[in-house]
Amino acid sequence: MNFEWFVSMRYLRAKRKQTFISVISFISIAGVTLGVASLILVLAIMTGFHDGVRKQILGNVPHVLIQKHGGGIDDYKALEEKVRQSDDKIVSITPYVSNQAMLLSNQNVAAVNVKGLERGSKVFEMRMMTIADQSADDLIFTEERKLPGIVISLDSATTLGVAVGDSINVIPPMFTITPFGMMPKMKPFQVVGIFRQHSGFFDTYFAYIAMGEAQKLLDAENQISGLEIEATSYDQAKPVAAHLRESIEYPLVVRSWEDMFGSFLSALRLEKLGLFIVLGIIVLVAAFNIATTLIMVVMEKTRDIAVLRSMGATGKSIMRIFVLEGLIIGSVGTSLGTALGLLLAVNADAIIKWFENLLQIRIFDQAVYGMEHFPSKVLAGDVIVVAALAMAISLVATVYPAWHASRMDPAEALRYE
16 A cells, blocks of 8 residues: 555544544535435436336337338238348337227217237237136137127227127228218227226227238238337337338338337436436535545645655645545445445335335325336446546545645745644
């Protein structure tokens, strides 16, 4: 251990007459700890809320969507295989057929987007009311049913006045020629499932049927409307879409969910940035405490600095002593703050429930937010940025006191000793 480290450590340990400086050092460490912990915790909660709100708003909107401009996609099996092999971040690919339609029952009408999907789609795995609590997948794709099955939203069911097991008529925007003239095309379906998507803004207007039935109903034999692609996460949608555009040409169009609805969620990103800036000021205030501590140490150790200079210590060595002292305070505070922030962020849901039971109040209403748990998601990048910011601010706070100590004249410092 060189003498700069030794002296820095000694200055942090107080003697009997210097207890006040030690207390100030402790307060500086506590300030950095609380600032870093607050930043990590709030960023984790904001990230969790963003993901939760994004899932609630977008619902079953795909990460990436491939459509054909001006019509349906014919040879979709070859396209599906090409897309599957193009990027290893692609988790699943789902072909679909969709078009606007009207639902008619009991003289009530509801406008929906009828969507035909294949067996095994994640849509049919949603929790919903079904006939005899059977799987919606089995109910829709069984061949023994007299009427084909359809799954509608609770809003549509309420508008139509129907329940599970009732029949409704689906009227697509197409006509058939009869001896009596042009007649709108109509086909009866049985409601086999009713789903309720908490705050699902887009899913409210969808009705789901088997893709074979959709192709017949919408006159799209051997065609699909597009491919829905699921990536490893929502954040990977944009790079996956950019990669697919390199190999897929017009008239096929590739769009990520951000291209379709990005502006809808831009306010959430701005809110997270604003909170980061506001809470970053807490760390900045803690850095002023570090500067205050070092200034007081320099004033207290004037004689020691003069003795060290007279014994041959250079100005750089003196400066290094106080920079190291500030970095020790910043490092300890950042380490403790990171550990405390991660502990709180990981156990946020348990802590909220404990406070609810203790105070007998409802802090987080799951019914309002449509989330089963209090959202908190720690991102390694956020933690690294917070720790680096805290260390950088701590380092900057040491510059002036350390520079002032290095410029001290030994003769002036010892004149009145």
